[in-house]
Amino acid sequence: MRVFVYNMRDYDERPFFDDICLKEGVEYGYSYEAPTVENAALARGYDAIDIITCPVDRPRLEALKKAGIKLIISRTVGTDHIDREAAKQLGIDVIGITYTPGAVADYTVMLILMGCRRFKYLTMRTVAQDYGLEGRIGKDLSDSTVGIIGGGPIGKAVARRLSGFDCRILMFDRHTDEEIAGIAEYADFDRVIKESDILSLHLAGRPENRHIIKRDTFAMMKDGVHIINTARGLLMDTEALIDNIESGKVGFAGLDVIENEIGRYYYDHGDEVLTNRQISIINGFPNAFVLPHMAFYTEAAVRDMVVNSIIKGKEYFAGEISRRTGSGTDGADGTDKERI
Numbered sequence: 497m498r499v500f501v502y503n504m505r506d507y508d509e510r511p512f513f514d515d516i517c518l519k520e521g522v523e524y525g526y527s528y529e530a531p532t533v534e535n536a537a538l539a540r541g542y543d544a545i546d547i548i549t550c551p552v553d554r555p556r557l558e559a560l561k562k563a564g565i566k567l568i569i570s571r572t573v574g575t576d577h578i579d580r581e582a583a584k585q586l587g588i589d590v591i592g593i594t595y596t597p598g599a600v601a602d603y604t605v606m607l608i609l610m611g612c613r614r615f616k617y618l619t620m621r622t623v624a625q626d627y628g629l630e631g632r633i634g635k636d637l638s639d640s641t642v643g644i645i646g647g648g649p650i651g652k653a654v655a656r657r658l659s660g661f662d663c664r665i666l667m668f669d670r671h672t673d674e675e676i677a678g679i680a681e682y683a684d685f686d687r688v689i690k691e692s693d694i695l696s697l698h699l700a701g702r703p704e705n706r707h708i709i710k711r712d713t714f715a716m717m718k719d720g721v722h723i724i725n726t727a728r729g730l731l732m733d734t735e736a737l738i739d740n741i742e743s744g745k746v747g748f749a750g751l752d753v754i755e756n757e758i759g760r761y762y763y764d765h766g767d768e769v770l771t772n773r774q775i776s777i778i779n780g781f782p783n784a785f786v787l788p789h790m791a792f793y794t795e796a797a798v799r800d801m802v803v804n805s806i807i808k809g810k811e812y813f814a815g816e817i818s819r820r821t822g823s824g825t826d827g828a829d830g831t832d833k834e835r836i
């Protein structure tokens with residue numbers, strides 16, 4: 497296999513690409529840029545491209561097709577940044593990968609604890625040498641019900657970690673898992689929404705999951721509910737979230753992801769006027785923040801992403817995994833199912 501790597505990062509990924517490609521006999525080229533119509537020709541002569549969560553729309557796909565690309569390997573779990581319908585029509589396959597779910601699960605638990613202990617407000621005030629107690633009283637996790645929406649590998653890893661905090665755990669998923677049933681109670685969506693003090697989202701960015709948390713859903717929630725989203729921005733109606741933080745219905749929002757973030761993260765935009773107002777509004781609240789989609793970002797996960805993308809690409813060309821053109825390997829290889 498010859499693979500062209502977009503969005504290469506020298507400071508963490510590059511040594512892993514060097515090692516695995518040497519070991520597996522894979523020839524690779526790279527660019528620090530995301531794929532564009534203009535730079536698609538860089539991939540000419542390669543069989544596949546290897547990308548992260550950058551937009552890959554129809555015009556980019558057409559340019560990649562022209563360059564002879566047969567496969568897009570996204571070194572991510574979700575592949576919702578790729579127009580898969582257009583890929584299907586153009587005869588380009590799409591595959592995602594898996595990496596240790598512990599990375600995102602740890603980060604999720606960190607956000608849950610930060611919400612419970614009002615960490616944003618506490619640090620803001622501490623920097624200003626305000627060491628008062630007022631307004632900083634915590635919520636006890638052990639007295640809380642945590643609702644996990646989506647029981648895939650990450651949702652399950654969150655449940656396992658939370659079981660050490662003595663809280664009640666509710667889990668919404670269509671499939672039950674015996675191990676998880678021992679630590680969490682499976683319940684339908686409405687019950688999880690209504691009974692949880694803290695909600696954590698772990699669904700995939702599929703069209704049918706868009707705005708699964710919307711105005712009507714907020715209305716069903718407990719007053720002062722905490723919401724954590726380390727999955728995909730499209731799961732939640734951001735305007736409805738902002739209104740519900742303003743009204744006090746939502747007591748804390750810890751977002752690693754937000755709608756319309758794609759293409760913005762992992763670069764320094766320090767001197768630019770950014771156009772996503774929702775990020776600025778949410779980051780202005782003392783009880784909410786938007787982080788730059790980096791819950792995945794640990795040494796083990798980055799190594800898995802690089803290594804597994806090369807291994808999966810080789811397996812694909814060896815005919816060892818599905819070649820269902822354009823439908824990607826959705827549901828066939830454990831990536832980008834309804835939950836992550």
Ligand code: COI
Nearest residue numbers: 548549572573574789792
């Ligand atoms: C994924 O793997 O789907 C992620 O969300 C992480 C990616 C942004 C690098």
